[in-house]
Amino acid sequence: MSPTLPAAPPPDIEQRINALLAKMTLDEKLGQMSQATGLAVPLSEQNKEEIRKGRWGSFLNAGGAAERSEAQRIALKESRLGIPLIFGRDVIHGYRTVLPIPLGQAASWDPELVQAGARVAGREAAAAGLHWTFAPMLDITRDPRWGRIAETLGEDPLVTSRLGAAMVRGFQGDKLDAPDSIAACAKHYVGYGAAEGGRDYNTTWIPEIQLREVFLRSFDAARKAGVATFMSAFNNLNGVPTSGNEFTLRQVLRKEWKFDGFVVSDWNSITEMIPHGYAADEKDAAFKGVRAGVDMEMVSTSYHDNLKALLAAGKLDQKLIDDAVRNILRVKFRLGLFDKGVPVAAELPAAPEEAALGVAKRLATESLVLLKNQNATLPLAKSIGKIAVIGPLANSPVDQMGSWVMDGQAPEVRTPLAALRERFGEFRVAWAAGLKTSRDSSHDGFAEAVEAARGADAVLVFLGEEMILSGEAHSRAYLNLPGAQEALVDELAKTGKPVIVVILAGRPLTFQNVAVRASAVLYAWHPGTMGGPAIADVLFGDAVPSGKLTVTFPRTVGQVPIYYAHLNTGRPPSESELGIPAGTPVDPKGFTSKYLDVDFTPEYPFGFGLSYTSFEYTNLAISTPQLRTGTRIEISADVANTGTRDADEIVQLYMHAPAGSVARPVRELKDFRRVHLKAGEKQRVAFLVGAGDIAAYNATLQLVAEPGKYQVWIAPDSVRGAGGEFTVVP
Numbered sequence: 219m220s221p222t223l224p225a226a227p228p229p230d231i232e233q234r235i236n237a238l239l240a241k242m243t244l245d246e247k248l249g250q251m252s253q254a255t256g257l258a259v260p261l262s263e264q265n266k267e268e269i270r271k272g273r274w275g276s277f278l279n280a281g282g283a284a285e286r287s288e289a290q291r292i293a294l295k296e297s298r299l300g301i302p303l304i305f306g307r308d309v310i311h312g313y314r315t316v317l318p319i320p321l322g323q324a325a326s327w328d329p330e331l332v333q334a335g336a337r338v339a340g341r342e343a344a345a346a347g348l349h350w351t352f353a354p355m356l357d358i359t360r361d362p363r364w365g366r367i368a369e370t371l372g373e374d375p376l377v378t379s380r381l382g383a384a385m386v387r388g389f390q391g392d393k394l395d396a397p398d399s400i401a402a403c404a405k406h407y408v409g410y411g412a413a414e415g416g417r418d419y420n421t422t423w424i425p426e427i428q429l430r431e432v433f434l435r436s437f438d439a440a441r442k443a444g445v446a447t448f449m450s451a452f453n454n455l456n457g458v459p460t461s462g463n464e465f466t467l468r469q470v471l472r473k474e475w476k477f478d479g480f481v482v483s484d485w486n487s488i489t490e491m492i493p494h495g496y497a498a499d500e501k502d503a504a505f506k507g508v509r510a511g512v513d514m515e516m517v518s519t520s521y522h523d524n525l526k527a528l529l530a531a532g533k534l535d536q537k538l539i540d541d542a543v544r545n546i547l548r549v550k551f552r553l554g555l556f557d558k559g560v561p562v563a564a565e566l567p568a569a570p571e572e573a574a575l576g577v578a579k580r581l582a583t584e585s586l587v588l589l590k591n592q593n594a595t596l597p598l599a600k601s602i603g604k605i606a607v608i609g610p611l612a613n614s615p616v617d618q619m620g621s622w623v624m625d626g627q628a629p630e631v632r633t634p635l636a637a638l639r640e641r642f643g644e645f646r647v648a649w650a651a652g653l654k655t656s657r658d659s660s661h662d663g664f665a666e667a668v669e670a671a672r673g674a675d676a677v678l679v680f681l682g683e684e685m686i687l688s689g690e691a692h693s694r695a696y697l698n699l700p701g702a703q704e705a706l707v708d709e710l711a712k713t714g715k716p717v718i719v720v721i722l723a724g725r726p727l728t729f730q731n732v733a734v735r736a737s738a739v740l741y742a743w744h745p746g747t748m749g750g751p752a753i754a755d756v757l758f759g760d761a762v763p764s765g766k767l768t769v770t771f772p773r774t775v776g777q778v779p780i781y782y783a784h785l786n787t788g789r790p791p792s793e794s795e796l797g798i799p800a801g802t803p804v805d806p807k808g809f810t811s812k813y814l815d816v817d818f819t820p821e822y823p824f825g826f827g828l829s830y831t832s833f834e835y836t837n838l839a840i841s842t843p844q845l846r847t848g849t850r851i852e853i854s855a856d857v858a859n860t861g862t863r864d865a866d867e868i869v870q871l872y873m874h875a876p877a878g879s880v881a882r883p884v885r886e887l888k889d890f891r892r893v894h895l896k897a898g899e900k901q902r903v904a905f906l907v908g909a910g911d912i913a914a915y916n917a918t919l920q921l922v923a924e925p926g927k928y929q930v931w932i933a934p935d936s937v938r939g940a941g942g943e944f945t946v947v948p
């Protein structure tokens with residue numbers, strides 16, 4: 219027998235890139251650096267000709283599967299060098315099977331499930347001939363006015379890091395060149411969520427210590443998870459737009475993090491450096507974009523139109539162009555686009571896969587956050603007689619899908635009304651919208667809604683925001699329930715029937731007046747295709763709510779920004795100091811950091827969420843009172859399910875350093891775990907903590923675990939928990 223020949227060594231990507239680069243003309247290089255929208259359906263002659271000439275390296279949100287397949291055939295077979303296109307698309311929270319908005323997914327605190335959701339989305343997108351999604355969105359925001367809060371994973375760097383990395387793994391799979399993997403894109407790099415006033419695209423001012431501590435961490439986590447690409451953002455950061463920012467793009471991303479994939483600009487964000495007041499004209503914008511390290515320009519064409527002249531004039535180093543092209547080709551090679559051949563255009567299957575719907579339903583279920591449940595109103599008994607379903611969001615498939623949906627199919631969405639009717643039959647479910655939309659201010663539909671409520675044993679009211687009220691460029695200055703929703707609840711409450719409010723929204727809303735009238739409040743975000751059955755399961759006890767907020771809910775918009783990991787002041791108020799203090803106005807007791815007209819605390823704190831059972835946290839223990847560099851300590855506590863239902867609990871580990879070279883937030887999340895506890899069961903939940911978990915940026919911007927005392931809590935949310943302390947010694 220002849221010996222088996224060793225398998226051919228994997229082709230060395232860098233060698234292939236260099237070989238290709240050596241053959242490329244400047245026009246072809248600039249083509250790779252250009253991304254366009256607008257593939258005609260069917261492809262136009264101009265499309266075909268441009269692809270043949272290598273005018274574009276990428277298309278975004280363009281064509282159908284058939285056009286993408288044909289365009290790729292032309293690129294591979296008819297262009298001079300056969301360089302494949304990379305097709306990107308906004309597959310943000312699902313493709314055909316729509317998952318809850320990211321802020322809702324985050325409330326699950328469940329990295330495995332979030333990863334499974336991204337896998338579903340990635341597989342569906344890959345089947346449609348897509349190579350690349352512009353997700354995950356890793357922006358941290360502490361401002362619910364900002365419409366794009368819907369797309370974030372909340373206010374916390376650790377939650378965003380863990381869940382963002384899970385999404386990267388889900389989209390990209392084990393192997394980037396597998397047929398069902400797509401490249402992910404860490405966006406929007408960086409600081410975009412700190413927009414002043416919560417107004418989209420607005421300026422951001424973020425001191426470097428906060429940038430590193432809060433805003434960069436989730437991007438670093440995505441990079442460590444192997445994210446293939448980054449997107450530079452729209453915002454001006456400390457005076458320099460992020461799409462021309464050498465500090466964030468060259469210093470941090472390339473030098474410190476050694477990222478070797480490519481950076482795409484956001485939509486027109488290169489030429490938007492002109493109105494920002496940073497670039498004089500398109501030529502200057504192109505120069506500043508390339509100099510900063512934005513490899514591919516999305517939509518605007520300043521690279522194509524100006525880089526040649528800049529090179530000819532000796533203003534730009536050819537090496538910068540070559541590096542950018544190398545980065546782009548590297549990702550195309552990693553995706554296997556050079557080797558996969560012409561893709562077969564796939565037809566959309568007649569129905570979404572059951573497995574995909576199953577993941578969507580689990581994610582929707584785990585995203586639901588129970589905010590109020592007076593006298594255990596929920597779960598409702600299945601033997602209940604009649605139910606009234608009311609409200610503008612009970613049966614609104616498009617709104618239920620949320621704000622970043624390009625490919626979801628409204629007819630496939632299962633609404634709460636449909637799910638409840640399926641369970642209980644039309645006869646037991648009376649239905650009256652009461653309001654046509656969330657913004658409807660007419661009371662014309664109230665009488666019908668009140669009549670339905672009068673004849674029912676429980677009133678389920680589906681309120682909130684239509685999807686059009688959140689998302690990009692959809693910021694709000696008020697956070698209340700729009701239209702006449704509050705007035706509708708007032709009328710329904712007068713019937714004396716138990717009113718259960720379910721809120722579907724893209725952001726934290728303020729709804730105190732409704733919450734006081736309701737027996738129970740369930741926050742459902744925009745829960746996607748399977749939102750209806752998930753909500754029905756929770757309302758009727760087939761599932762126990764376990765979601766917890768990853769964003770602080772203010773009492774009123776006037777408290778914004780309000781977030782749990784804030785620094786203390788020199789005059790923190792105490793719980794007893796609400797409102798205007800008694801005594802003279804010069805009483806120093808009253809001079810604390812608070813509001814006269816509203817409690818200074820949030821309506822619902824970060825990490826909060828109720829269950830159908832209750833949990834008790836006791837007996838915090840720390841394995842050793844001292845933590846030395848290079849060692850770890852175990853912090854543990856008893857978590858007991860003291861109620862009568864088996865349930866999941868999201869156990870959170872927080873820390874605080876009371877003194878150091880810089881002040882630290884009053885609490886910071888350091889770890890979390892979802893645990894399952896049977897009714898009556900008690901578990902010892904333990905977290906291992908090393909100096910690396912404690913490390914923070916000091917006054918000279920070094921990441922260190924400063925010696926000193928640390929307080930620690932194992933907690934159900936950011937304001938309670940079993941506490942203790944330990945010391946870090948050098």
Ligand code: BGC
Nearest residue numbers: 278279308352405484485690
């Ligand atoms: C958004 C990005 C998105 C891009 C492409 C921009 O307006 O900011 O998040 O990926 O458009 O659609």
